[in-house]
Amino acid sequence: MQVMQRWLAHMLWPVSCPICGAVAELACDCCLRSLFRPQLSRCLWCGELAPCKVHKGDRARIRSGAVYEGVMKDLILMLKYARYEAVGFRMGEALGKTLTRPEADVLVPVPLHLRSPRRYNQAEAIARGLESAWDIEVWNAARWAEDVPSRAGMGAAERLSLSSAAFAFDGDVAGLRVAFVDDVCTTGATLSRLARAAQNHGAEVVGAFTAAHIPPIY
Numbered sequence: 001m002q003v004m005q006r007w008l009a010h011m012l013w014p015v016s017c018p019i020c021g022a023v024a025e026l027a028c029d030c031c032l033r034s035l036f037r038p039q040l041s042r043c044l045w046c047g048e049l050a051p052c053k054v055h056k057g058d059r060a061r062i063r064s065g066a067v068y069e070g071v072m073k074d075l076i077l078m079l080k081y082a083r084y085e086a087v088g089f090r091m092g093e094a095l096g097k098t099l100t101r102p103e104a105d106v107l108v109p110v111p112l113h114l115r116s117p118r119r120y121n122q123a124e125a126i127a128r129g130l131e132s133a134w135d136i137e138v139w140n141a142a143r144w145a146e147d148v149p150s151r152a153g154m155g156a157a158e159r160l161s162l163s164s165a166a167f168a169f170d171g172d173v174a175g176l177r178v179a180f181v182d183d184v185c186t187t188g189a190t191l192s193r194l195a196r197a198a199q200n201h202g203a204e205v206v207g208a209f210t211a212a213h214i215p216p217i218y
């Protein structure tokens with residue numbers, strides 16, 4: 001876009017790319033694309049680097065597009081706390097161009113906690129972008145069944161103690177190939193519990209996708 005056009009657009013729609021500052025861009029495609037590259041995948045069932053020793057025969061992985069640090073961390077915090085929902089969609093689109101499309105029937109976002117004050121689900125915002133990139137439908141099929149405290153203040157042991165019964169499904173996921181979506185993967189425990197719950201409901205779990213991850217320490 002020409003500079004004059006950018007300025008005209010900026011007068012009408014005063015936003016700028018939070019990464020490079022270009023006006024009239026919510027977040028530039030090239031900026032977003034430059035933030036993503038495929039990370040080492042993790043086993044969806046235990047969170048260890050894949051292939052793990054325990055779940056050798058299973059191909060369900062957690063795939064992330066970036067490390068949770070720097071600009072990526074700022075973007076995700078904006079998405080979560082600054083009502084920058086449209087950034088989530090753009091992130092999802094860029095993530096979808098970075099990672100290989102799964103053979104899935106539906107993308108299921110990790111649901112918001114029951115008492116979350118947020119107006120929208122940041123995982124769903126990212127999933128909508130993936131839906132656009134991959135042409136796989138988003139389905140908000142999962143919800144928290146119990147009033148489980150927010151993960152934010154939890155230690156690893158507490159996170160792991162979350163049971164698959166913590167999730168319920170609105171609608172029948174039986175027989176569907178399901179992939180999960182979240183903003184950040186920390187230990188993988190929430191995704192693992194959600195995946196087990198879906199499996200208990202008869203779904204075929206094909207994997208999980210997150211914009212960023214905190215790499216395991218070895």
Ligand SMILES: [Zn+2]
Pocket residue numbers: 017018019020021022025027028029031
């Ligand atoms: Zn930019």
Ligand SMILES: [Zn+2]
Pocket residue numbers: 043044045046047048052053054055
């Ligand atoms: Zn494993």
